[in-house]
Amino acid sequence: MAGPHTLAETERQVNQKLVHKNINFEAMAVTSNLFRAANSVRNHLERTVLAKEDLSWTAFVVLWVTWIWEPIETRQIAAEGGFSKATLTGVLSTLEKRGLLVRKKSKEDGRLVIVELTNKGRKLMDTLFPAFNKQETAVANSVAPSKQGVLADQLRTITKFAESNS
Amino acid sequence: MAGPHTLAETERQVNQKLVHKNINFEAMAVTSNLFRAANSVRNHLERTVLAKEDLSWTAFVVLWVTWIWEPIETRQIAAEGGFSKATLTGVLSTLEKRGLLVRKKSKEDGRLVIVELTNKGRKLMDTLFPAFNKQETAVANSVAPSKQGVLADQLRTITKFAESNS
DNA sequence: CTCCGATTGTTTGGATGCGAATCATTTTCA
DNA sequence: TGAAAATGATTCGCATCCAAACAATCGGAG
Numbered sequence: 104m105a106g107p108h109t110l111a112e113t114e115r116q117v118n119q120k121l122v123h124k125n126i127n128f129e130a131m132a133v134t135s136n137l138f139r140a141a142n143s144v145r146n147h148l149e150r151t152v153l154a155k156e157d158l159s160w161t162a163f164v165v166l167w168v169t170w171i172w173e174p175i176e177t178r179q180i181a182a183e184g185g186f187s188k189a190t191l192t193g194v195l196s197t198l199e200k201r202g203l204l205v206r207k208k209s210k211e212d213g214r215l216v217i218v219e220l221t222n223k224g225r226k227l228m229d230t231l232f233p234a235f236n237k238q239e240t241a242v243a244n245s246v247a248p249s250k251q252g253v254l255a256d257q258l259r260t261i262t263k264f265a266e267s268n269s
Numbered sequence: 270m271a272g273p274h275t276l277a278e279t280e281r282q283v284n285q286k287l288v289h290k291n292i293n294f295e296a297m298a299v300t301s302n303l304f305r306a307a308n309s310v311r312n313h314l315e316r317t318v319l320a321k322e323d324l325s326w327t328a329f330v331v332l333w334v335t336w337i338w339e340p341i342e343t344r345q346i347a348a349e350g351g352f353s354k355a356t357l358t359g360v361l362s363t364l365e366k367r368g369l370l371v372r373k374k375s376k377e378d379g380r381l382v383i384v385e386l387t388n389k390g391r392k393l394m395d396t397l398f399p400a401f402n403k404q405e406t407a408v409a410n411s412v413a414p415s416k417q418g419v420l421a422d423q424l425r426t427i428t429k430f431a432e433s434n435s
Numbered sequence: 436c437t438c439c440g441a442t443t444g445t446t447t448g449g450a451t452g453c454g455a456a457t458c459a460t461t462t463t464c465a
Numbered sequence: 466t467g468a469a470a471a472t473g474a475t476t477c478g479c480a481t482c483c484a485a486a487c488a489a490t491c492g493g494a495g
Contacts, residue, residue, distance in 0.1 A: 130409035136424035141307030243296035245430035258302035264411035265309035
């Protein structure tokens with residue numbers, strides 16, 4: 104939604120289109136800026152941190168979740184990362200081919216697949232995540248540090264609402 | 270990033286992995302909840318409003334931008350919507366085939382293509398956007414209305430930072 | 436007037452992501 | 466015990482999206 108028109112201009116124009124209706128501009132501002140912010144931050148992190156390692160966003164999330172929780176079942180990776188099992192299968196194959204992680208069959212339950220990082224994968228994350236977090240910090244600090252806790256909480260609340268009201 | 274573990278659990282686990290490093294958990298919470306919120310809200314709006322009209326997210330954005338600013342040049346639609354020209358070409362073809370908008374060649378500049386909604390498209394948006402905004406309102410109201418202005422402002426600030434620091 | 440670089444939309448090729456169907460394994464319960 | 470249901474991961478087909486190459490057009494330098 105980033106464009107040549109400011110939000111104020113857009114709101115004025117929308118208002119002209121909908122004088123007779125009852126439009127909640129403040130709610131519109133919240134959601135549209137939510138999408139703009141998420142997109143721009145993701146692009147920023149991809150460019151400044153992930154691109155030089157040739158990692159897609161999803162690939163990084165898979166590595167990160169695995170790194171934190173390994174050994175971990177694939178279904179948990181998908182749940183934590185918020186993407187489908189089908190997507191995960193492809194990404195895991197790519198990362199396994201690149202030697203960053205390995206798949207093992209579970210001994211207790213033959214349907215499950217367990218994932219662990221390789222030493223190469225761990226070494227990568229040891230340097231990559233601090234770099235990632237450094238950029239996260241720069242992004243977050245564009246709002247006052249004292250306000251960041253409340254902001255994160257509000258976003259959590261929004262998530263909870265949107266997920267429960269399917 | 271929605272998963273069986275709470276953010277607090279994840280942070281504790283990350284802390285164990287990184288006791289010796291200097292990780293900014295508050296910044297991590299801001300960005301990760303930003304992505305979770307944006308994804309869940311988008312899914313919510315797609316399910317509750319867009320699915321019954323068989324519109325993709327991008328298709329809706331194109332219709333919305335066109336509806337507000339028509340007649341509008343395609344390059345402006347792409348800029349406002351935040352996606353590439355290539356993406357726009359495909360979506361425009363789909364929407365034109367469905368009779369919701371039309372493309373015209375500009376008379377002043379033969380390179381430009383001008384887009385307008387059809388009456389059918391306008392009629393659709395006359396009912397669709399109020400329904401969309403109603404859900405936006407429900408989402409936004411999960412935080413106190415008096416706090417929504419500040420929230421939108423903070424998101425704007427984050428966007429500005431992430432876009433400027435390419 | 437004539438190039439030649441810049442701008443714009445489209446096409447092409449490839450990456451990504453998902454839902455549905457499929458296959459393998461485990462669990463359930465009659 | 467054994468057949469059916471349930472649970473996982475994978476495969477397949479499809480939609481979406483983008484960067485790069487391409488064709489058409491514009492505009493300015495000479």
